Amino acid sequence: MNKKKGIIVASLVLSSSIFFPTVSAFGSEGKPTLEIPMEKPSSKKPHPVFSWNIPGVNSPVLHPGLARGAGMVQQPLDEIDSVMSDLIADGVMPGAVTIVARRGHIVQQGAYGYAAKYTDGIKTEMDHPILMQEDTIFDLASISKVFTSTAAMILYEQGYFDLQDPVANYIPEFAQNGKEEVTISQLLTHTSGFVAWVPLYAQEETREDRLQYVFNMSLIIRYAFNQEKSTRIVI
Structure with a gap:
């Protein structure tokens, strides 16, 4: 030893x-919810399509991109805004930042709610709450x-x-x-x-x-x- x-x-x-809860990337049938099904390569497509378990080459640098270029579908990404807004409205959290990236493509990024809203554990609101920003720093x-x-x-x-x-x-x-x-x-x-x-x-x-x-x-x-x-x- x-x-x-x-x-x-x-x-x-x-x-x-302590642990934080995570959200599964798989739907009720056990299939990835953000996956484009495997298709045969086509000369008309600028980007090859990858299955969930063959992600392709990762880029060491993240950059804004399109869902298609990342081998993903757009519709689930479009639902993130409403999901986050509902969670904040329900009091699950005062605010959050999301980012979704694959193969170096940032396909979704957003800031929601407040970075600082309460002065104590019983949710006494601050006089001047601080809005969440995409570059807000969080404790890991x-x-x-x-x-x-x-x-x-x-x-x-x-x-x-x-x-x-x-x-x-x-x-x-x-x-x-x-x-x-x-x-x-x-x-x-x-x-x-x-x-x-x-x-x-x-x-x-x-x-x-x-x-x-x-x-x-x-x-x-x-x-x-x-x-x-x-x-x-x-x-």
């Missing part, structure tokens, strides 16, 4: 936050989990660590205030007993200070392992 890589994995997993938050969990599982498959290894095996400073037995698996599955969310970006000043903040944290739920039933119980 490579301890250095294990430390990297544990650090990445530890730095992750749990989007990083998509990459963290994938990277961790690649190293797991390569045998660099075991999912049931205590995090403290790789980061000894983590073994404080009841966290000695917290495993990598528990961090990945949100069952470690940590408080659900902590705004680490607002804590301390440096990365090292924020790591120390996590090392010093206590668990709000502690678990014991029942060997007989192979289950964990809350203690």
